[in-house]
Amino acid sequence: MPKTHVDLAPLRVGKGRRPRLDRRDPGDDLGLDRDDEADILADLTERLERQQGLLAASRRSLLAVFQGVDAAGKDGVIKALGHAMQPMLIHLRGFSTPTKPELAHDYLWRVHQETPEKGRMSLFNRSHYEDVLVVRVDELVPRDVWEPRFEQINRFEQFLTDNGTTIVKFMLHVSPDEQLERLRERVHNPIKRWKHNPDDYARRAQWDEYAEAYEDAIRRTSRPDAPWLIVPADRKWVRNIVVMQAIAEALEGMDLAEPPLPEDLPEELRHAPAP
Amino acid sequence: MPKTHVDLAPLRVGKGRRPRLDRRDPGDDLGLDRDDEADILADLTERLERQQGLLAASRRSLLAVFQGVDAAGKDGVIKALGHAMQPMLIHLRGFSTPTKPELAHDYLWRVHQETPEKGRMSLFNRSHYEDVLVVRVDELVPRDVWEPRFEQINRFEQFLTDNGTTIVKFMLHVSPDEQLERLRERVHNPIKRWKHNPDDYARRAQWDEYAEAYEDAIRRTSRPDAPWLIVPADRKWVRNIVVMQAIAEALEGMDLAEPPLPEDLPEELRHAPAP
Numbered sequence: 001m002p003k004t005h006v007d008l009a010p011l012r013v014g015k016g017r018r019p020r021l022d023r024r025d026p027g028d029d030l031g032l033d034r035d036d037e038a039d040i041l042a043d044l045t046e047r048l049e050r051q052q053g054l055l056a057a058s059r060r061s062l063l064a065v066f067q068g069v070d071a072a073g074k075d076g077v078i079k080a081l082g083h084a085m086q087p088m089l090i091h092l093r094g095f096s097t098p099t100k101p102e103l104a105h106d107y108l109w110r111v112h113q114e115t116p117e118k119g120r121m122s123l124f125n126r127s128h129y130e131d132v133l134v135v136r137v138d139e140l141v142p143r144d145v146w147e148p149r150f151e152q153i154n155r156f157e158q159f160l161t162d163n164g165t166t167i168v169k170f171m172l173h174v175s176p177d178e179q180l181e182r183l184r185e186r187v188h189n190p191i192k193r194w195k196h197n198p199d200d201y202a203r204r205a206q207w208d209e210y211a212e213a214y215e216d217a218i219r220r221t222s223r224p225d226a227p228w229l230i231v232p233a234d235r236k237w238v239r240n241i242v243v244m245q246a247i248a249e250a251l252e253g254m255d256l257a258e259p260p261l262p263e264d265l266p267e268e269l270r271h272a273p274a275p
Numbered sequence: 276m277p278k279t280h281v282d283l284a285p286l287r288v289g290k291g292r293r294p295r296l297d298r299r300d301p302g303d304d305l306g307l308d309r310d311d312e313a314d315i316l317a318d319l320t321e322r323l324e325r326q327q328g329l330l331a332a333s334r335r336s337l338l339a340v341f342q343g344v345d346a347a348g349k350d351g352v353i354k355a356l357g358h359a360m361q362p363m364l365i366h367l368r369g370f371s372t373p374t375k376p377e378l379a380h381d382y383l384w385r386v387h388q389e390t391p392e393k394g395r396m397s398l399f400n401r402s403h404y405e406d407v408l409v410v411r412v413d414e415l416v417p418r419d420v421w422e423p424r425f426e427q428i429n430r431f432e433q434f435l436t437d438n439g440t441t442i443v444k445f446m447l448h449v450s451p452d453e454q455l456e457r458l459r460e461r462v463h464n465p466i467k468r469w470k471h472n473p474d475d476y477a478r479r480a481q482w483d484e485y486a487e488a489y490e491d492a493i494r495r496t497s498r499p500d501a502p503w504l505i506v507p508a509d510r511k512w513v514r515n516i517v518v519m520q521a522i523a524e525a526l527e528g529m530d531l532a533e534p535p536l537p538e539d540l541p542e543e544l545r546h547a548p549a550p
Contacts, residue, residue: 049466050466052466053465053466053467053468053469054465054466056469056470057468057469075361075363078362078363079361079362079363082357082358082362083357083358086350086354087353087354087357087362087365087367088350088353088354088367088369088400090362092362092363094363119469125363180543181548183544184543184544184546184547184548185548187536187537187540187544188536188547188548190328190329190533190534191324191325191327191328191329191533192328193328193332193533193534193536193537194328194331194332194394194534195331196537198537198539201541201543201544258465258466258468259465259468259469261462261463261468262462262468262471262473264473265462266476268455268459268476269458269459269462269476271459272459272463273456273459273460273463
């Protein structure tokens with residue numbers, strides 16, 4: 001029997017546990033066979049479409065956070081998700097270097113504004129986690145400023161959860177070799193060249209510092225109701241299946257009900273159309 | 276030889292010309308054969324991906340406006356476009372009933388804020404045209420307020436064009452029968468039920484007033500550099516092909532150049548990856 005379902009449990013980081021990125025293989029195919037990809041995607045698309053329709057009729061919402069080094073595949077997986085769902089119900093937001101007005105506020109100010117409306121989902125391409133990642137590695141603020149942020153982030157996310165937002169956080173885990181291939185592709189493919197940024201290559205010298213910062217951030221902010229998943233991301237198709245399945249499961253776990261048939265329908269709308 | 280290309284000229288409304296919606300068939304297949312759909316979409320997707328990559332490297336932008344009665348397929352065609360492109364480069368915005376802060380400003384204030392960044396595209400699901408459509412039909416303001424708006428809109432769009440934004444405007448043209456089918460589908464399919472709005476059905480009583488308002492709006496605001504296209508929209512697959520092709524052609528008409536190979540590349544990035 002073909003394997004059409006990934007066991008996500010080993011990818012999920014338990015509360016207070018170290019993710020141990022060094023012991024995880026970014027090239028892992030999780031036992032999936034690429035010949036099954038189309039079938040798996042068709043099934044996940046159907047599940048996601050259904051859940052998105054039920055979510056839209058509810059007062060709940062979903063927030064998915066995507067983190068990872070440059071070229072880890074954040075844009076790519078968001079594209080795959082977009083293809084499985086109705087984009088008008090999805091709010092996309094990329095968080096790059098803060099603007100002046102953003103810097104004039106606390107670091108969660110710009111993030112809070114982009115949290116999902118009820119019935120919708122927000123996908124964050126980078127997030128408030130940059131404030132304990134790049135900010136820490138590049139020493140943009142001292143340790144006694146970034147260190148308390150883990151707890152602040154936990155409380156902020158807890159507040160969102162308490163108010164109806166389900167949160168899932170993905171760390172896209174690529175190998176340095178795969179990253180280099182992708183950075184070269186960006187330079188040499190004219191239609192990807194807009195993505196080229198010399199800083200991305202330069203940041204490879206800080207690979208270990210980033211790994212350490214990710215280790216800490218994930219260990220200190222993975223909670224049962226807002227878990228981190230470490231996604232093996234060297235193979236784009238595996239990455240897409242893992243993320244789509246995790247979001248489908250998160251939505252299914254919300255037990256969203258089918259909205260009731262509206263009352264007082266005019267005669268012409270009362271009968272179901274022929275199938 | 277299969278027909279893989281639509282002649283868009285007859286769908287484009289000339290400056291000052293009446294669109295004559297009553298003489299256009301919303302069920303027109305434009306001579307396309309559904310057996311060719313997959314091939315046509317594959318070709319359009321490739322063209323759109325390429326153009327989107329070149330646009331992202333440029334200082335230009337594109338704005339596409341989608342108008343049409345309820346259930347005309349605005350969400351659907353935006354979904355189809357999203358599937359052909361990278362969603363992180365697309366700004367989606369739906370314009371529904373204005374909020375209090377929006378009403379406290381002129382009607383173009385909220386619209387201007389959503390125009391595309393350089394290198395990006397914005398897709399408007401409804402737009403400033405509602406201010407000469409529903410506002411006129413429901414007499415929310417008197418004629419001497421909405422009548423001058425055609426010229427105001429022309430000047431506003433001209434300003435955007437002069438500053439590098441290419442504009443394309445689509446009127447999705449459905450028949451009353453097809454609309455009724457779709458409204459029934461929304462009621463009876465639980466995963467589409469969130470879209471049901473009793474007002475949509477009620478507005479069918481104003482079909483002719485809306486047609487007249489569309490006739491005027493299109494005639495008075497279709498210009499060579501910001502044309503209106505009347506899209507036969509009873510068949511979703513025809514509608515998608517027309518809109519995707521029109522946007523591909525609009526982008527190709529901008530003559531976007533491939534960005535040059537970056538200079539001063541580190542050794543590891545200097546050679547193209549193996550194909």
